[in-house]
Amino acid sequence: MIIPSAMRLQRILKRHLRSVCAFLMLLISGSLMSAERPDARVSLADRSVAETLLRLPDFNLRGRPDLIEKLDRYLRANQGTTRYFQLVRQFKLKDRSNELLAIVLSRPGTTPGTWAAETLVQFDKRELLEQTTRHADTDRAVAAVRGLASVGDADTQAYFVETLKKGVLPVETLNAIATALSDQPEGEQFLAEWVASGNLPPQLAFTVGNLLHSSEIAAHRKIATRHLPRPKTSGGNPLPPLKDLVGRSGDPEHGRTLFFSKAQCAGCHQVDREGKQIGPDLTEIGSKLSKEVLYTSILDPSAAISHNYENHEVVTVDGKIEKGILLSRDTTGTTLKDAEGIVRSFSHAEIESFRKLPLSLMPDGIEKKLTVRELIDLVQFLASLKNSR
Template identity: 30%
Template sequence: DKNSDIRITGLRAARRYKQDVIPYVSQLVKDPSPQVRRECAIALHHNKSPEASALWVTLADQYDGKDRWYLEALGIGMDEQEQKFLTAWLKQAGDHWNTPVGRDLIWRSKIPLAVPYLVKIIEDPKTDLDTLPRYFRALDFIPGTEKNRAVAELALMKEPQNKKRETYIIAEAISRMPANTVMQDAKYKQALTQVIDSSRGTSEFIKLVQKFKASDYYPELVEIASRAGKSQTSVDAIRAALSLKQNTLIRKSLENKADTEKEQNQKLDLIWALGSAGHNSANGILLKLITDQDEPLVDRREAVRAIAKSRSGAHALLDLAEKKDFDPQLQQTVAAAMSSTIMKDVKERSARLYPAPPTKDNKPLPPINVLASIKGDKLDGRVMFNTKGTCAKCHVVNGMGKEVGPNLSEIGKKLSREALFESILFPSAGISHNFESYTVILASGNVVNGLLVNKTDDAITIRDAEAISRTFKMEDVDEIIQQKISLMPADLQKVLTQEELVNIVEYLTTLKQAEPIKKASR
């Protein structure tokens, strides 16, 4: 039939009614339609005919190296006959097997016969670094001693002209070897030390240090967790340190005083990684940090957010809240974290302690994760931002508004929808750096509240809620107190309906690029 769909249907019908499909496949094996040829490959599934392997080879020769469904059909066709079919193809290919098509067929076969070919592909300098994981994963599916010997061979590979490739290959190979084999053989032990030293700061480094319990490098795991930012690498590093029972090392790192903004951010990233690691032993470290009144408030707030990510951690946090053995300065942070949780049991328990804040119409708001899923009206949100929401009284957007709080001209690319709702509903849950509120008590008895603009040995400048900056001589100041709550009101939602609140956040998400400020013409 001229219609390829009819030809496919006919082939499927032959299989369905258990007819001998070989004559049909022989007739269609060079069909111009790749869809028909894919169906032919599938029709050879578990077919024991002597002609099956030759037909499969003919179909494989027409694979273009791009059609992943064609490759999958070839894989289905050779199931349980991989040795027979691949041997036939390799015999025909001869020395010309190492092509994109040949590599795909060998990768897909996952049999011991493929092992020496996979090794040659991995060792081939022309094999791109970013494709190597694919071939190592293929080795993982192949059982037997031949695979183990191949991995051991790769662990000693040398490629001086491309040290990055060499390091990756040795790391991947040696990580697949039994630890006792490596540690009892001088040449493998030397290769391990070499690759650990060469891969510092990478995922390979973390994997090797953890597997081989390379204790000399344990401090570097904690260092990576604090210096890799909020990333998969930092989470993997701290999870490895926790698995290796390096809690004391982690606590020591957290106890170090952060003297610079960079060090403070690294400390916060380490706390974040602890919460993201999904390791139960992180809870004890985080709880100690949360309950230690001598620790900086910013660290304790981050620890609250971190521990609330796990079910056991969230319940431990709620245990403290129920016992009222809790610093009031952390209440908003806990409430925000609980509002964002998706764990039903945690949500139900926290609702009794931290009921949702009411809106203008006195209706409780849904949890933050639910609010974040609601689509708003950005145009109405812009109006609300500048009117009922009173946001412009303290925030600048593209040159408009008062500069009391952070400039929001690019807030849409800095915070997620969830984080935007949290910042509005629980402003003291996480106060932005340089926007902490201060109280200045003057010798005259007057008290001034606001943001710290500047402080020297001679004077201090405070900007109040009206964006007015005032400077006082230090000789006129009795006391300076850093406040633990945000200058931003904690009940803004009371002047808005839920819809208006959602619209404001929708507007904020659009603020991704600051617009040039146009000077007024005279």
């Protein structure tokens, strides 16, 4: 046996000692890291439980609060993912219905939003979606409509038809329902027959007309042409269908000129602090609304009235009628700002009646002042107004 020299032995011990020290330091640092970030370890454990449960479709979670707790943490951390929906459906976690509804409302028109709506229907929770379509907050209501539309079954179609016929919801919600119906052959057929019967409510004419003018079915286009002719521009030419307008590009610089002149938009709206502050500030409107919504807001202003800019009416005891945006209504009285920017206040003793009006303070018929090209340029300018940050 060869005995190493003292110097060589010292080098070997020193080398191994360094390895041992490094190993100990790794253990210590790992412990410290786990202590500082406990979620990192829990997350790994929760993920393992979730992945295992996915392979056990017949596993019964009852009586296993430890697994339920880990699964709950995993689902909260992975809300809206494929794994989330697989687990929620596999174990029929109906207690997460409100969570599913929140996904529908926050992510309409997306895969997670569609899956969440489908899961609610599978859980016999359709009523949650239907109730939300009747919500006073039209943003929530429209998101719920889009969620139900993504399910697209016969029950949804029947609910939409019944709701449209009643016509008691805000026009923005009703227009969303009409749009959803048009995506299905039976739904579009109903809209065409409704128009042909002459019973279509006037407030739906713009949206339904555009839907039928863009139809692939010639008979439906013919009905639209006969009963809902397209509005004409200042040049006397009919407006193209909304879908065609959205697909065209314009000149934003010319659109800016129109905004502050011929279109008279600056009489009620501000852009970069220019214009009157009566309606919503449009400085960053391109970051908030699509071109389709911009066109609808201009051509059918009562279809999508911005929150806090609804038109109200005060009738005084001596018969005077005042209309405008509601600035305040409290124990001292009611204050409105009219279309000219004039603020008027009324005490409760002066008011005979007060109500919110279905029509926007913004006048319709702007397309009569502009050519098709000018309208496209105006919308292109508005679409270019984006958040600069």
